[in-house]
Amino acid sequence: MAVSPPKRLRCAVYTRKSTEEGLDQAFNSLDAQREACAAYVMSQRHEGWTLLPDSYDDGGFTGGNMERPGLQQLLADVRASRVDVVVVYKVDRLTRSLADFAKIVEVLDNAGVSFVSVTQAFNTTNSMGRLTLNVLLSFAQFEREVIAERIRDKVAASKARGMWMGGPLPLGYKAEDRKLMVVPDEAGTVREIMRRYLAAPNIMDLLDELRRDGIVSKKLKLRDGSIRGGIPFRRGALHHLLSNRIYVGETVHKDKVYPGQHEAIIDRELFDAVQAKLAGRTNTPLAPGARRRVSLLAGLIRDEQGRPMSPVHTFNHGWRYSYYASNLGDGSKEAALRLPAGELDQAVRAELVAFLTDVHRIRDVAIDQSPDDQVNLVASFAVLASNIESMAIGELRHLLQRIELTVIVSRDNAAAQFDLPALTAWVGLEIDHPQPFALPLSTTTVAWGHEARLRLDPPAGKKVEADPNLVQLIARGFAARDELLAMSPEQAAAMPVTTFRHTERIARLAYLAPDIIRAILDGHQPRRVTARYLSRLGALPLSWTAQREMLGFAAARPSVFNF
Incomplete structure (x- = not known):
C-alpha cells in the first residue's frame, strides 16, 4: 500500500534579546537563535516540517510584557492560520511572565498551533507537558525579577560608594573612565547661575535673564553624531540644576545622600543658601493624615484661562460629592469649569502608572542612554509604578509636587504634564529632557441638559x-x-x-446594531451614551453604520449575536 506523505507543517521561528548591545554585529544572538531553530526544523523534515521565510525578531525588548512588534506580528499570523508550529530556542525567549504565557497559549490553542522549544523537550498537548512548561516559565519570571533586583542593588551600592552611574552629564562636568571630571568654563557658568538665583526675585525672572544673556544647557554630542542640548533652560531643568547635590561633591540615591568620588564645583555655603531659597518658594507637602481630607491636585490644576481650580464639595441626600472648580476671584467673566475630583485624581494616578510601565515610551525618552541605563530606568519605574498604585493621597501628592505636575482643563479636554528629569531623580537616576513631558488624559464631551460637560474616559x-x-x-x-x-x-x-409616541420612541432602541447592544451590556459604551441621552434621541437611523457614527461606536467591529 502506498504511504501518504506527512502533512506539511509551517514553522515560524521567534527570537528575542533583552538589550540592543551586540545587535550591530555581523552574527548576533538573534542569528544564533534562529540558526539553532532552523537546524531543528530541518531535522524534522520527515515529519513534514517546513521553515517559513518570515523573521519574527525582537532585538532590545524585555520578556516581561507582550509589547513587542515581532511577537505581535507572530500572533497575528497565528490567528490568520499562516503558522502551524512556533519554534523558539528557549521558553524564556518567548516570555518571562506566566500571565502573558497564558494569553499566548490561549491564542495558540484557539488556532490549533503547536509550540516547540529547541533546548527544552516537552509536549504541550498533555497535562505533564503543560506542568513542565509552567515550571520553566516560573523560573524564567523569577530570573527576570532577580535580575531587576540585582540591578537595583548594584545601583544602590555604587551610589553609596559615591560613584557616578551614568546618565546625562550635568553642566560643569565631563565623563572620563566613567568618572566625573570638572570642565572649568562650564563650572563657572554653574556658579554664576547659582549666584544669579540668589539675587533674582524668582526662577521665572532668572530664566528670562539667562535667555537674554545666551546662557544655555549643556551641549552633548551623541553616538550617532547628532547634537543634543545647547538650548535655553526651562523651569524644570533649571530647578534640577539649582538643587543638584552633585555640584557639592555628593551623590544621591532616592532619599539618601553619600559623599561622591568627584570634585565639587560649588562651595557648601552658596549651595545651602540656594536650597534655603528654593525651600521658601515651595509649598510644604501635606503629610498623610495632616487633615481629614486631602485633595490630590490642589494647587496643581488650573483651567484654560489660567485660573486655579480649587477643591469644593457638595452634599446631596447624605452623599458628599467633590469637584475641582475654577476660582472666580480674579473677576473673570468666563464661566467656571468644574470636574469630578475623584475621577480626575484616579485618571492622573492611572495614567502615571501606565507611563511608568510602558517599556516603549520609556525607551523613547531614554533613547540616548546606554542599554544598562535603559534597563535600570525600566526596572526602577516598574517598582515606582507598583508603589504609586498603593500610595496614600498625601504621599502621592508629595511626588506630584516634586515632579512639578500640572493639569490644565478646558471645555473640550484635559491635559497634564510634568518634569521628567525630576521623576527620574526620584528613583535615583538621571536623564536629560528639557521639555515638559505630556501625560494624556482621555476625555469625552457630553450633553447634560443645555450644558456641555467634560467627562473623563476610563484608562x-x-x-x-x-x-x-x-x-x-x-x-x-x-x-x-x-x-x-x-x-x-x-x-x-x-x-x-403621548403614550403611543413614547412607546414608539423607546421601541426604536430594539433596532440598535447588535455590537452596540453588546457593548452596552458589557459596559464598554462611550461615556456620552447614557440612558438619559438615548431616551431623548429625536431620531435613530436604521443603518447600523450610521448608528455607530452617531453614538460614537464608529471604531467598533460589527458582529452577529442572537437575541
Whole structure:
C-alpha cells in the first residue's frame, strides 16, 4: 500500500534579546537563535516540517510584557492560520511572565498551533507537558525579577560608594573612565547661575535673564553624531540644576545622600543658601493624615484661562460629592469649569502608572542612554509604578509636587504634564529632557441638559461596570417593540397619542446594531451614551453604520449575536 506523505507543517521561528548591545554585529544572538531553530526544523523534515521565510525578531525588548512588534506580528499570523508550529530556542525567549504565557497559549490553542522549544523537550498537548512548561516559565519570571533586583542593588551600592552611574552629564562636568571630571568654563557658568538665583526675585525672572544673556544647557554630542542640548533652560531643568547635590561633591540615591568620588564645583555655603531659597518658594507637602481630607491636585490644576481650580464639595441626600472648580476671584467673566475630583485624581494616578510601565515610551525618552541605563530606568519605574498604585493621597501628592505636575482643563479636554528629569531623580537616576513631558488624559464631551460637560474616559484596559439604567432602558426597548408588534391597528389607534409616541420612541432602541447592544451590556459604551441621552434621541437611523457614527461606536467591529 502506498504511504501518504506527512502533512506539511509551517514553522515560524521567534527570537528575542533583552538589550540592543551586540545587535550591530555581523552574527548576533538573534542569528544564533534562529540558526539553532532552523537546524531543528530541518531535522524534522520527515515529519513534514517546513521553515517559513518570515523573521519574527525582537532585538532590545524585555520578556516581561507582550509589547513587542515581532511577537505581535507572530500572533497575528497565528490567528490568520499562516503558522502551524512556533519554534523558539528557549521558553524564556518567548516570555518571562506566566500571565502573558497564558494569553499566548490561549491564542495558540484557539488556532490549533503547536509550540516547540529547541533546548527544552516537552509536549504541550498533555497535562505533564503543560506542568513542565509552567515550571520553566516560573523560573524564567523569577530570573527576570532577580535580575531587576540585582540591578537595583548594584545601583544602590555604587551610589553609596559615591560613584557616578551614568546618565546625562550635568553642566560643569565631563565623563572620563566613567568618572566625573570638572570642565572649568562650564563650572563657572554653574556658579554664576547659582549666584544669579540668589539675587533674582524668582526662577521665572532668572530664566528670562539667562535667555537674554545666551546662557544655555549643556551641549552633548551623541553616538550617532547628532547634537543634543545647547538650548535655553526651562523651569524644570533649571530647578534640577539649582538643587543638584552633585555640584557639592555628593551623590544621591532616592532619599539618601553619600559623599561622591568627584570634585565639587560649588562651595557648601552658596549651595545651602540656594536650597534655603528654593525651600521658601515651595509649598510644604501635606503629610498623610495632616487633615481629614486631602485633595490630590490642589494647587496643581488650573483651567484654560489660567485660573486655579480649587477643591469644593457638595452634599446631596447624605452623599458628599467633590469637584475641582475654577476660582472666580480674579473677576473673570468666563464661566467656571468644574470636574469630578475623584475621577480626575484616579485618571492622573492611572495614567502615571501606565507611563511608568510602558517599556516603549520609556525607551523613547531614554533613547540616548546606554542599554544598562535603559534597563535600570525600566526596572526602577516598574517598582515606582507598583508603589504609586498603593500610595496614600498625601504621599502621592508629595511626588506630584516634586515632579512639578500640572493639569490644565478646558471645555473640550484635559491635559497634564510634568518634569521628567525630576521623576527620574526620584528613583535615583538621571536623564536629560528639557521639555515638559505630556501625560494624556482621555476625555469625552457630553450633553447634560443645555450644558456641555467634560467627562473623563476610563484608562485603557480598565474593567468598567455596565450602567444598570442603560441596560434597563434597552430591555424596555425590546418590550416596547414586542408590545407594538402585538397590537392591532384598532388597539394602536385607541392609545393616547403621548403614550403611543413614547412607546414608539423607546421601541426604536430594539433596532440598535447588535455590537452596540453588546457593548452596552458589557459596559464598554462611550461615556456620552447614557440612558438619559438615548431616551431623548429625536431620531435613530436604521443603518447600523450610521448608528455607530452617531453614538460614537464608529471604531467598533460589527458582529452577529442572537437575541
